[in-house]
Every structure is written in structure tokens, then in C-alpha cells.
Amino acid sequence: MSEREWPLYEVFVRGKRGLNHVHVGSLHAADDDMAVRHARDVYTRRNEGVSIWVVRSDAITASSPDEKDPLFAPSGDKVYRHPTFYTIPDDVPHM
Amino acid sequence: MTTSDATGMESRELQEQFDAIIARNDRIEPRDWMPEGYRKTLVRQVAQHAHSEIIGMQPEGNWITRAPSLRRKAILLAKVQDEAGHGLYLYSACETLGASRGELTQKLLDGTQKYSSIFNYPTLSYADVGTIGWLVDGAAICNQVPLCRTSFGPYGRAMIRICKEESFHQRQGYELLMTMMRGTDEQRAMVQESVDRFWWPALMMFGPPDAESPNTAQSMAWGIKRNTNDDLRQRFVDMTVPQAEALGVTLPDPDLRWNDERGAHDFGQPDWDDFMQVVKGNGPCNAQRIAHRRKAHDDGAWVREAATAFAARTSEVAG
Numbered sequence: 078m079s080e081r082e083w084p085l086y087e088v089f090v091r092g093k094r095g096l097n098h099v100h101v102g103s104l105h106a107a108d109d110d111m112a113v114r115h116a117r118d119v120y121t122r123r124n125e126g127v128s129i130w131v132v133r134s135d136a137i138t139a140s141s142p143d144e145k146d147p148l149f150a151p152s153g154d155k156v157y158r159h160p161t162f163y164t165i166p167d168d169v170p171h172m
Numbered sequence: 173m174t175t176s177d178a179t180g181m182e183s184r185e186l187q188e189q190f191d192a193i194i195a196r197n198d199r200i201e202p203r204d205w206m207p208e209g210y211r212k213t214l215v216r217q218v219a220q221h222a223h224s225e226i227i228g229m230q231p232e233g234n235w236i237t238r239a240p241s242l243r244r245k246a247i248l249l250a251k252v253q254d255e256a257g258h259g260l261y262l263y264s265a266c267e268t269l270g271a272s273r274g275e276l277t278q279k280l281l282d283g284t285q286k287y288s289s290i291f292n293y294p295t296l297s298y299a300d301v302g303t304i305g306w307l308v309d310g311a312a313i314c315n316q317v318p319l320c321r322t323s324f325g326p327y328g329r330a331m332i333r334i335c336k337e338e339s340f341h342q343r344q345g346y347e348l349l350m351t352m353m354r355g356t357d358e359q360r361a362m363v364q365e366s367v368d369r370f371w372w373p374a375l376m377m378f379g380p381p382d383a384e385s386p387n388t389a390q391s392m393a394w395g396i397k398r399n400t401n402d403d404l405r406q407r408f409v410d411m412t413v414p415q416a417e418a419l420g421v422t423l424p425d426p427d428l429r430w431n432d433e434r435g436a437h438d439f440g441q442p443d444w445d446d447f448m449q450v451v452k453g454n455g456p457c458n459a460q461r462i463a464h465r466r467k468a469h470d471d472g473a474w475v476r477e478a479a480t481a482f483a484a485r486t487s488e489v490a491g
């Protein structure tokens with residue numbers, strides 16, 4: 078018998094107030110509510126979270142996985158965006 | 173230049189990129205190009221690992237309804253529930269390699285994918301719950317800590333979560349045995365009898381000796397495995413001997429002794445013929461474990477169907 082598989086969801090957990098939600102893994106569920114419940118049981122058995130997001134994996138749009146992706150090229154040659162680009166004498170305080 | 177030259181060059185470049193990531197000890201992520209052999213080896217290993225967690229619930233689950241106290245029952249329930257969680261983390265990692273959950277489940281049920289042989293031994297007394305936590309989870313920790321640095325990102329991340337939880341498993345087992353050792357002579361005898369049964373199967377958990385493990389070299393070159401079977405077995409023995417002494421039990425190996433020169437323990441070899449028999453399906457509980465898993469899967473079919481129907485209905489109503 079071939080059952081239709083429940084859709085895959087990606088799970089994001091906020092560890093505590095003040096932190097971002099972080100991707101922790103995925104799971105299968107019949108619908109969104111069940112995905113939240115399953116996420117609680119699978120990923121937060123020891124107070125690992127105060128908030129859970131779930132989103133269907135097929136709803137995620139991702140950049141190409143290649144590291145040399147031209148998508149990231151614009152930031153590659155802009156060293157002046159980093160504070161270390163600027164030389165300030167050591168005796169100037171609080172900088 | 174012909175098209176086949178072009179793809180040949182492209183695939184060489186992809187292979188070089190992959191090799192460079194492995195060489196600098198970086199992680200491969202799911203959407204990266206990877207050699208087919210790497211993907212296949214990982215699917216096999218991660219699936220087998222996931223199946224082991226799932227089947228591994230059975231030997232201890234056997235005692236939940238007969239736990240000697242509410243405290244022990246709550247602990248055992250939590251432990252077995254963790255193993256279910258470990259299975260799910262690992263299935264999730266395996267699916268990032270393109271395997272489907274339904275297919276993985278099917279391959280466990282029809283025996284085309286294996287699980288660890290340790291779970292084909294019966295649990296005959298409550299002391300076995302303690303021994304499994306101490307020795308079986310202990311051996312699993314030995315295997316799994318280095319896997320936190322495995323080259324495939326999702327597998328390593330699953331291992332990190334798992335390792336955090338395993339320490340509770342081992343400690344509750346050891347504490348259970350300590351409690352029994354402080355009890356009556358009969359209880360102490362139960363602990364010793366249990367350790368006698370599980371010691372050799374625990375050593376087998378690291379797999380055959382290096383000389384008979386043909387895939388180890390390739391797995392290590394790919395950064396999937398970080399240590400050989402014999403290395404990990406040695407590490408486990410060295411860690412366990414002082415724990416056995418503190419507990420007051422004897423490990424059932426007449427060849428076990430400290431070797432000053434090597435700075436490690438010498439020890440005997442498990443019965444590898446027996447191991448192969450269990451791997452081939454002839455262990456004491458192989459048939460029972462799979463039959464139980466199949467029944468649980470079949471008995472759950474109506475729940476899966478009902479949830480699917482409910483989800484379809486509610487999304488229809490929501491329009």
C-alpha cells in the first residue's frame with residue numbers, strides 16, 4: 078500500500094527571549110498545527126525553546142549553494158565596510 | 173571541444189571543490205555537489221543509525237510497565253522518548269541527502285537496511301535497563317562524540333543534539349546499577365549477570381576489527397568517520413574499566429589487564445562468528461524486533477490516514 082507522505086516542515090526555535098529563531102531540523106506533519114506540536118516533542122524536550130516557527134520546506138526559496146555564487150560577489154571586494162579597514166592611532170580613546 | 177569534454181571538465185572542477193572542502197575540514201552541506209559514493213555511504217550510515225535509535229526503544233520499552241518505582245518509570249519513559257527523538261533527528265538528516273522518509277521506513281521493515289545488532293539481545297531483568305544505559309549508551313557515546321565533527325553538516329548537527337542527551341542516558345543507567353549494588357546479594361548478582369551478558373555485545377557495537385572493515389579507509393578519507401573501529405573500542409574499554417571497579421562488578425574477560433607499555437588495556441576479542449550470525453538475522457530477537465516494528469507501523473496506519481484526511485478537509489474549508 079502506498080500512503081502519501083506527510084509534507085516536510087523546517088523547524089526554527091527561539092532559545093530564549095532576546096535571541097533569533099534558529100533552524101534546528103525538519104519533521105513531517107499532516108498540517109501546520111501538527112507540525113508545531115511535533116516540533117515541541119522532537120526539538121524542545123528540555124526547555125530548548127520559548128517559541129517555535131515551522132514552515133513547509135517547499136515554501137523556502139534558497140540561493141544557489143555554490144560558494145563562488147556571483148550572488149555574494151558584491152560584498153566580496155568592499156573591505157571598507159569593515160571597521161578594521163581604517164587605521165586610527167592607538168592613543169585615540171574609545172574607538 | 174565536444175559536450176562530453178565540457179561535462180568532464182565541469183565534473184572534475186566539482187570534484188576538486190569537494191576535495192578542497194574536505195581537505196580544509198569544512199562541512200559539506202545538502203545542496204553541495206558530492207560524489208555519488210559519498211552520498212550513498214552517508215545514506216546507508218545515517219539510515220542505519222536512525223533505525224538503531226528506533227529499534228533501540230524496544231529492549232528498554234519492554235520494562236516501562238514493570239518499573240520498580242514511579243521515579244524509575246519516569247526516567248525510563250524519558251529515556252525511551254529521547255531515543256525516538258534521536259531517530260527523528262537522524263531521519264531528518266538523511267532526508268537532506270534525498271532519501272524519503274517512507275522509503276527509509278520501508279527499508280527498515282523489509283530488512284534491506286540494517287540497525288545495530290546490540291538491539292537483538294533480550295532484556296531479562298530490570299538490571300538490564302541499568303546495564304544498557306551504562307554500557308550500550310556508553311559505547312554509543314564513544315562512537316558518536318567524534319561524529320559531531322563528521323564532514324556532512326546535517327549529520328554532525330544531529331550528533332551534537334544527540335550527544336547532549338546521551339549523557340543523561342548513561343548516568344541514569346550507572347546510578348541504577350549503583351543503587352542495586354548497595355542492595356541485597358541477590359540484587360548484586362543480578363547486576364553481575366546482566367553485565368556478563370552485555371559486555372561482549374557492547375564491544376561488538378564498534379564493528380568488526382579494522383583488518384576486516386574494508387570501508388573504513390574511504391569513510392575516513394571523506395571525513396565521515398573520524399576514528400577506526402579498533403581505536404574506538406580501545407577507548408571504550410579504557411574508559412569503562414575504572415567505572416566497573418567503582419561499581420564493584422567484574423568484566424567477563426580473562427585477558428583484560430593494564431598494559432604499561434602501551435598505556436592502555438589489553439583485552440580479548442568478541443566472538444565475531446556469533447556477531448555475523450546476529451547481523452545476518454539469527455540473533456535471539458531479530459525476528460521479534462522487526463515484527464514489533466511492523467505491527468506498530470501497521471497499527472498506526474489509520475492515524476496517519478485520519479490526520480491526512482483532516483488536513484485536506486480543513487484546508488478545503490479554509491478555501
Ligand SMILES: [Fe+2]
Pocket residue numbers: 225254255258334
Ligand atoms: Fe540514542
Ligand SMILES: [Fe+2]
Pocket residue numbers: 255309312338341
Ligand atoms: Fe541513548
